Amino acid sequence: MSQNQTKKILVLGNEAAALGAIHAGISGVYAYPGTPSTEVTEYIQGHPLAARRQIKSTWCTNEKTAMETALGLSYTGKRALVVMKHVGLNVAADAFVNSAMTGANGGLVVMVCDDPSMHSSQNEQDSRFYSKFAMVPTVEPSSQQEAYDIIKHAFDLSERVGLPVLLRMTTRLAHSRAAITTSDIRDENDFHFPENPQQWILLPAISRKRYKKLVNLQFELGIESRKSLFNQYINGSDKHMGVIACGIAYNYLMESYPDGCPYPVYKISQYPLDRTVLATMTSEVDKVLVLEDGQPFVEEQLVGIMDTPISVLGRLTGALPRTGELTPDNVLAAFGLETAPHFYEASHIANRPPALCTGCGHFDMYSDLNEVLTQYPSAKVFSDIGCYTLGALPPLRAIDSCVDMGASITMARGAADGGLHPSVAVIGDSTFTHSGMTGLLDAINVNANMTVIISDNLTTAMTGGQPSAGTNKFEAICQGLGLDAAHLHVVVPLPKNREEIKRIMKQEIDYHGLSVIIPRRECIQQLVRNKKQQPTTKNQ
Amino acid sequence: MKLDIILCGVGGQGILSIATIIGDAAMAQGLYIKQAEVHGMSQRGGDVHSDLRISSQPIASDLIAKGKTDVIISLEPMEALRYLPMLSLDGWIITAAAPFVNIPDYPDMKEIDSQLAQLPQVIRIDVTAIAKEHQIPRCANIILLGAAQEALGMDYTQLEMSIRTIFARKGESVVAMNLRALALGRDYAKHHQTRK
Numbered sequence: 001m002s003q004n005q006t007k008k009i010l011v012l013g014n015e016a017a018a019l020g021a022i023h024a025g026i027s028g029v030y031a032y033p034g035t036p037s038t039e040v041t042e043y044i045q046g047h048p049l050a051a052r053r054q055i056k057s058t059w060c061t062n063e064k065t066a067m068e069t070a071l072g073l074s075y076t077g078k079r080a081l082v083v084m085k086h087v088g089l090n091v092a093a094d095a096f097v098n099s100a101m102t103g104a105n106g107g108l109v110v111m112v113c114d115d116p117s118m119h120s121s122q123n124e125q126d127s128r129f130y131s132k133f134a135m136v137p138t139v140e141p142s143s144q145q146e147a148y149d150i151i152k153h154a155f156d157l158s159e160r161v162g163l164p165v166l167l168r169m170t171t172r173l174a175h176s177r178a179a180i181t182t183s184d185i186r187d188e189n190d191f192h193f194p195e196n197p198q199q200w201i202l203l204p205a206i207s208r209k210r211y212k213k214l215v216n217l218q219f220e221l222g223i224e225s226r227k228s229l230f231n232q233y234i235n236g237s238d239k240h241m242g243v244i245a246c247g248i249a250y251n252y253l254m255e256s257y258p259d260g261c262p263y264p265v266y267k268i269s270q271y272p273l274d275r276t277v278l279a280t281m282t283s284e285v286d287k288v289l290v291l292e293d294g295q296p297f298v299e300e301q302l303v304g305i306m307d308t309p310i311s312v313l314g315r316l317t318g319a320l321p322r323t324g325e326l327t328p329d330n331v332l333a334a335f336g337l338e339t340a341p342h343f344y345e346a347s348h349i350a351n352r353p354p355a356l357c358t359g360c361g362h363f364d365m366y367s368d369l370n371e372v373l374t375q376y377p378s379a380k381v382f383s384d385i386g387c388y389t390l391g392a393l394p395p396l397r398a399i400d401s402c403v404d405m406g407a408s409i410t411m412a413r414g415a416a417d418g419g420l421h422p423s424v425a426v427i428g429d430s431t432f433t434h435s436g437m438t439g440l441l442d443a444i445n446v447n448a449n450m451t452v453i454i455s456d457n458l459t460t461a462m463t464g465g466q467p468s469a470g471t472n473k474f475e476a477i478c479q480g481l482g483l484d485a486a487h488l489h490v491v492v493p494l495p496k497n498r499e500e501i502k503r504i505m506k507q508e509i510d511y512h513g514l515s516v517i518i519p520r521r522e523c524i525q526q527l528v529r530n531k532k533q534q535p536t537t538k539n540q
Numbered sequence: 541m542k543l544d545i546i547l548c549g550v551g552g553q554g555i556l557s558i559a560t561i562i563g564d565a566a567m568a569q570g571l572y573i574k575q576a577e578v579h580g581m582s583q584r585g586g587d588v589h590s591d592l593r594i595s596s597q598p599i600a601s602d603l604i605a606k607g608k609t610d611v612i613i614s615l616e617p618m619e620a621l622r623y624l625p626m627l628s629l630d631g632w633i634i635t636a637a638a639p640f641v642n643i644p645d646y647p648d649m650k651e652i653d654s655q656l657a658q659l660p661q662v663i664r665i666d667v668t669a670i671a672k673e674h675q676i677p678r679c680a681n682i683i684l685l686g687a688a689q690e691a692l693g694m695d696y697t698q699l700e701m702s703i704r705t706i707f708a709r710k711g712e713s714v715v716a717m718n719l720r721a722l723a724l725g726r727d728y729a730k731h732h733q734t735r736k
Contacts, residue, residue: 010563010567012577035580036580039579119581120579120581172576172602172603173602175576175578175579176574176575176602177563177573177574177575177576178572178574178575179567179573251600251601251602253600254600255600255605327603328605328606329606332605339605339606339607340605340606340608342607343607343625343627343659344624344625345625346621346622346624346655347651347655348618348647348648348655349621349647350618350645350646350647351587351643352550352585352587352642352643353586354551354581354583354584354585355584355585355642357584387584394644395644462580462581462584463580464579
């Protein structure tokens with residue numbers, strides 16, 4: 001018996017899920033860092049039991065390679081965890097959707113952290129739509145304890161129904177701490193091949209049979225949701241309304257009614273939606289209020305596209321704001337309850353947006369680029385996802401776009417095709433290996449008239465300094481893709497090198513064809529971390 | 541017992557180490573806690589806050605509702621005012637006095653000071669100056685925690701024990717400096733409270 005079983009530990013929602021996964025007997029975690037999901041993998045990387053078991057946990061190059069690697073591990077009968085932020089699931093989507101077709105052998109859990117309110121993201125897409133689309137079960141914990149418990153349940157479910165299971169979490173739970181108690185620690189699975197090896201070859205003739213099976217499985221998944229201990233129907237005396245509370249929304253409901261909610265409540269932490277329980281609720285109440293963090297996923301399914309006999313309140317009706325995360329305040333308002341008396345908004349409060357750190361190499365790179373581009377009034381700079389996106393803000397105002405991982409190079413190439421000059425792409429080192437390399441190959445193959453700047457700070461900085469997959473390989477990668485070595489430059493972005501960097505930038509912008517400039521200087525946050533080396537406030 | 545705290549400041553100032561000590565003290569007393577943090581983009585010099593909730597009963601929400609905050613602890617005066625609507629009418633603000641100016645449109649300090657002065661329960665303390673004067677420059681946040689101790693209603697000895705636990709592996713001199721910082725903050729608060 002482990003001493004963990006009685007000990008309470010204080011962990012983030014992400015860490016609770018990570019510990020649950022270790023205790024569920026995973027043999028590998030595969031992930032690309034992204035807020036708010038990063039701490040899951042970091043926790044496993046730092047955990048002694050994971051080290052003892054040699055659980056694979058090296059960062060992957062992107063979410064697609066992570067998803068496919070996990071699927072391969074599952075093929076061998078071992079349990080695999082994949083972790084990403086919501087937009088990472090777009091990158092992994094091909095593998096994710098098709099993993100429902102192959103099915104899982106060893107338990108396969110895809111943990112996705114959504115970011116409603118876009119604290120650190122470019123959109124607030126809701127991953128529950130993806131799992132419905134792929135027709136796989138979803139679990140959505142409401143608390144840190146549930147995050148620990150539900151991931152073990154998700155691995156069992158995955159093995160029982162032979163499908164990957166999506167674990168959806170939102171920022172507030174991912175990044176909030178509470179004490180949890182742990183339960184039994186399971187062994188890893190033994191190596192064993194899938195029962196039906198043909199199912200893993202998705203040729204049309206096989207896929208057509210498998211797809212019918214997957215569709216038929218949906219009924220069973222509904223029963224799984226009904227039986228799930230994480231879904232609860234709590235009856236209430238006041239039938240003029242019923243409340244559906246998904247995931248963390250349940251906490252805000254309980255916060256609104258500290259002495260118990262007077263209405264019948266259906267707490268949902270597992271999908272697909274169970275129609276039986278929903279039918280029971282809707283037959284008993286006059287209307288239903290749907291509380292869900294993210295997009296109106298349950299609300300839209302309840303309403304369909306036609307008016308229903310039951311009235312459904314939620315984000316679509318204005319009972320809750322259409323965008324942004326749930327808060328205790330907007331949930332209170334949805335019930336028509338008063339907020340506590342409070343102070344007014346203070347005046348003279350200035351916005352304080354994040355900024356590049358003092359001494360950051362990206363800043364020097366942008367300063368030089370800005371100066372060079374003053375001579376080219378038609379210039380546009382297509383940038384990418386990372387710390388250097390902050391180059392959009394004053395005083396730099398250095399970029400014209402930021403869309404998705406890798407879009408800088410491909411958009412700059414499209415714009416160059418359209419006749420734009422100078423067409424400049426700015427991409428970070430980790431983003432380049434994540435999704436920039438294929439776009440660069442396209443551009444090299446047509447010798448697009450554009451300039452690519454790979455701003456290399458030797459780390460994945462925005463998410464806290466994880467190793468970057470391409471470190472020390474960028475010149476070789478570019479030349480391997482076919483770049484003319486005469487138009488490949490490496491510079492050190494420091495004020496003392498300013499004139500040389502500007503000269504190279506100008507020369508390559510004037511060159512009619514493709515050039516790559518790599519300003520390379522270590523992230524200053526990473527420099528500080530490296531100096532401190534060992535003692536950190538890491539998990540036990 | 542129920543205590544809802546907002547810790548705020550600018551990314552990189554170290555609000556989370558204050559949260560860690562309060563959290564440890566609460567856990568040691570067998571209390572429930574929930575602590576919502578900010579990770580990611582805002583940590584790069586943006587405004588950051590953490591909702592820290594402590595209770596003898598299980599806690600539902602990870603976030604504090606408007607008007608329910610008992611104490612705002614801020615490492616920066618304008619940041620303290622940013623969360624004013626979250627404060628209960630009988631709540632306290634404990635704030636560092638010195639502004640952290642990393643934006644071009646930082647307001648006139650007189651405006652910030654006069655708004656703080658109009659509030660009923662505020663302690664403004666120049667933790668940076670005190671830390672410098674006593675040659676413990678890296679302990680400014682613990683001085684602020686000391687100044688908040690009475691408003692928090694937390695046991696002083698327990699906070700001392702949590703400081704010992706958390707800083708233990710950094711060595712005895714770091715522990716001693718932080719204990720000194722806690723005492724300096726507490727003593728300052730005793731003599732400079734405004735209660736209207």
